[in-house]
Amino acid sequence: MKAITLHDVAKAAGVSVITASRALSNPGRVSESTARRVQQVAVEIGYTPNLLAGGLRARRSHTVAALLPEISVSQFLPTLAALTEGLAAEGYQLILGQTGYDRAREDDLLDTMIGRRVDGIIATGLLMPREEVKRRLIASRIPVVETWDLSSNPFDMAVGFSHLKVGAAVAGFFLRKGWERVGIATGSDQRAEQRREGFLSAWGKDVPTATVPAPSSVALGRQALGRLLEQDPALQAVFCSADTLAEGVLTEARARGLRVPDDLAVCGFGGAEFCAHLLPSLTTVQVDGAGIARHAISMLLQCIEGSRPAENVVDIGFEIVERESTRRV
Amino acid sequence: MKAITLHDVAKAAGVSVITASRALSNPGRVSESTARRVQQVAVEIGYTPNLLAGGLRARRSHTVAALLPEISVSQFLPTLAALTEGLAAEGYQLILGQTGYDRAREDDLLDTMIGRRVDGIIATGLLMPREEVKRRLIASRIPVVETWDLSSNPFDMAVGFSHLKVGAAVAGFFLRKGWERVGIATGSDQRAEQRREGFLSAWGKDVPTATVPAPSSVALGRQALGRLLEQDPALQAVFCSADTLAEGVLTEARARGLRVPDDLAVCGFGGAEFCAHLLPSLTTVQVDGAGIARHAISMLLQCIEGSRPAENVVDIGFEIVERESTRRV
DNA sequence: CTGTTAGCGCATTCAC
DNA sequence: GTGAATGCGCTAACAG
Numbered sequence: 142m143k144a145i146t147l148h149d150v151a152k153a154a155g156v157s158v159i160t161a162s163r164a165l166s167n168p169g170r171v172s173e174s175t176a177r178r179v180q181q182v183a184v185e186i187g188y189t190p191n192l193l194a195g196g197l198r199a200r201r202s203h204t205v206a207a208l209l210p211e212i213s214v215s216q217f218l219p220t221l222a223a224l225t226e227g228l229a230a231e232g233y234q235l236i237l238g239q240t241g242y243d244r245a246r247e248d249d250l251l252d253t254m255i256g257r258r259v260d261g262i263i264a265t266g267l268l269m270p271r272e273e274v275k276r277r278l279i280a281s282r283i284p285v286v287e288t289w290d291l292s293s294n295p296f297d298m299a300v301g302f303s304h305l306k307v308g309a310a311v312a313g314f315f316l317r318k319g320w321e322r323v324g325i326a327t328g329s330d331q332r333a334e335q336r337r338e339g340f341l342s343a344w345g346k347d348v349p350t351a352t353v354p355a356p357s358s359v360a361l362g363r364q365a366l367g368r369l370l371e372q373d374p375a376l377q378a379v380f381c382s383a384d385t386l387a388e389g390v391l392t393e394a395r396a397r398g399l400r401v402p403d404d405l406a407v408c409g410f411g412g413a414e415f416c417a418h419l420l421p422s423l424t425t426v427q428v429d430g431a432g433i434a435r436h437a438i439s440m441l442l443q444c445i446e447g448s449r450p451a452e453n454v455v456d457i458g459f460e461i462v463e464r465e466s467t468r469r470v
Numbered sequence: 471m472k473a474i475t476l477h478d479v480a481k482a483a484g485v486s487v488i489t490a491s492r493a494l495s496n497p498g499r500v501s502e503s504t505a506r507r508v509q510q511v512a513v514e515i516g517y518t519p520n521l522l523a524g525g526l527r528a529r530r531s532h533t534v535a536a537l538l539p540e541i542s543v544s545q546f547l548p549t550l551a552a553l554t555e556g557l558a559a560e561g562y563q564l565i566l567g568q569t570g571y572d573r574a575r576e577d578d579l580l581d582t583m584i585g586r587r588v589d590g591i592i593a594t595g596l597l598m599p600r601e602e603v604k605r606r607l608i609a610s611r612i613p614v615v616e617t618w619d620l621s622s623n624p625f626d627m628a629v630g631f632s633h634l635k636v637g638a639a640v641a642g643f644f645l646r647k648g649w650e651r652v653g654i655a656t657g658s659d660q661r662a663e664q665r666r667e668g669f670l671s672a673w674g675k676d677v678p679t680a681t682v683p684a685p686s687s688v689a690l691g692r693q694a695l696g697r698l699l700e701q702d703p704a705l706q707a708v709f710c711s712a713d714t715l716a717e718g719v720l721t722e723a724r725a726r727g728l729r730v731p732d733d734l735a736v737c738g739f740g741g742a743e744f745c746a747h748l749l750p751s752l753t754t755v756q757v758d759g760a761g762i763a764r765h766a767i768s769m770l771l772q773c774i775e776g777s778r779p780a781e782n783v784v785d786i787g788f789e790i791v792e793r794e795s796t797r798r799v
Numbered sequence: 800c801t802g803t804t805a806g807c808g809c810a811t812t813c814a815c
Numbered sequence: 816g817t818g819a820a821t822g823c824g825c826t827a828a829c830a831g
Contacts, residue, residue, distance in 0.1 A: 175816080193809095199811090226570075236565050276516060358744070524825050806827090
């Protein structure tokens with residue numbers, strides 16, 4: 142009851158192993174009749190190529206690692222889905238890794254992925270490996286794309302946007318509305334912190350802030366609004382570091398009899414599907430998660446094929462999509 | 471600039487390759503001093519084992535495939551997260567596959583995973599491979615766990631619950647409330663359809679139904695309620711096949727001035743985090759997604775270690791968690 | 800406790 | 816157009 146190998150196919154088709162190999166993966170280099178015969182035999186005897194063996198020889202595993210802080214962070218889902226789908230279309234599979242916002246686990250995962258000889262690594266967020274791991278990663282020559290963030294000097298390549306600019310853009314948006322008493326509800330991750338910084342520097346002064354642990358949730362959003370209102374009961378607007386947080390803020394506002402946007406305006410971040418269908422619909426900072434995936438894949442594939450993308454940093458931008466939650470008359 | 475192999479470690483430590491191998495992966499079988507020396511050398515020269523090569527030889531890839539219909543179906547997220555985490559703790563990585571509710575893609579993915587020599591396959595939902603693929607899968611002897619569903623004759627192993635029973639339980643719940651005019655908002659996937667069947671057979675007669683395409687979303691929930699109210703403007707309660715759908719129903723009800731639960735009661739399915747924090751909070755059928763993952767992992771590991779779990783089908787059950795959305799006075 | 804031998808299944812290099 | 820030899824990096828089986 143052994144597995145069926147290329148050897149068996151070759152024997153059954155009356156050719157050598159290498160001819161069978163070529164007939165299946167490079168039919169152009171073999172006569173048409175041979176190719177057909179081998180292919181038919183392969184199907185008949187139920188041959189499934191061992192990708193591990195092929196990969197070992199060809200030094201190509203046809204796998205890509207996706208490193209996420211936490212899978213339940215729904216912000217990254219469209220990216221993850223697009224990666225899975227886009228890579229599969231190119232014959233690559235995604236290997237999942239969850240760092241849990243933990244530096245040591247990130248390092249472990251990187252080592253594992255190097256060991257697995259993945260053909261590329263796509264990280265959500267910036268990678269911050271220990272010096273030692275960093276050296277191994279560089280030595281492995283595995284192309285790395287950091288996403289959902291931009292760095293002045295990325296580890297290798299990056300596709301994302303500036304979180305500082307997001308914060309500044311929202312601050313500008315609030316300023317143009319003429320609001321003066323605003324607050325921030327933020328998850329405790331690094332990128333959210335940057336958005337807050339960007340907001341503050343454009344705003345010119347500090348504002349009430351409620352920080353909740355990552356990952357964000359509706360429950361934490363409700364809680365955050367409570368804490369913000371303690372700091373300033375006359376709050377006019379809240380910038381949330383995630384759409385789920387914003388949803389919680391909307392809910393809590395309603396629970397407290399605050400009308401949105403008349404008593405309180407709310408802006409989320411991420412561009413989740415549900416934003417457009419809440420009541421009131423939610424203004425948010427829209428990010429093209431699937432577009433990030435597409436860019437990352439194309440950059441990775443270029444590296445794998447031996448060249449390098451023209452730009453190793455792609456700013457994919459963002460857009461404030463205004464909806465009812467900030468449309469105060 | 472070649473990769474550093476076990477060979478280099480062995481040379482640097484002055485031992486044979488196999489001793490180096492044992493020192494790193496089975497230190498009990500070599501002297502303590504040798505083990506320590508080899509381990510130290512390995513770190514010094516930056517050795518990263520090639521898991522592909524090891525796997526080829528040991529016939530163990532230390533990977534498990536997770537097959538999902540669609541990554542954006544948030545119902546499966548806790549399961550996916552728990553799988554990633556639980557498997558990593560055991561030294562296994564998850565390889566992701568997205569079938570898109572498409573039989574042909576499921577078959578392709580199965581073939582790919584067989585080719586990758588994954589040590590196990592965990593599917594959400596029941597697998598329905600073509601006869602041909604099924605034979606290859608069986609021949610490969612890869613253990614398979616189907617989750618989130620139960621089958622009288624699973625492909626190999628299964629951990630889930632009966633969707634018919636879920637439907638029946640919700641129907642019973644509605645009956646006990648004394649409601650007579652009820653409806654169903656359902657995604658167009660197979661398991662949701664079963665829940666509907668279970669509901670109808672317990673209810674005793676047909677009810678208005680709005681079917682929306684999978685995957686479910688808040689927008690589709692809003693749309694579904696609209697269609698249900700066209701069929702019966704005096705609807706008293708709605709059973710939704712997903713929590714996101716139910717959230718849309720809640721929103722649409724509010725948009726139309728219907729009070730929940732007084733004018734309309736709503737029950738979701740899945741047990742998403744946000745249910746408890748909506749306004750009104752959402753009654754739902756709670757499913758232990760992480761528990762499913764734990765069971766699946768333990769069953770898989772037993773198979774990999776050569777034995778078989780005592781039961782090849784585990785019914786993990788479900789629970790109706792009542793909240794405000796059905797608490798009518 | 801350590802080393803030698805022999806592959807795992809496939810693809811690259813060279814011949815013919 | 817086809818094939819024989821060789822090795823990718825590692826470990827199981829046996830021997831010493």
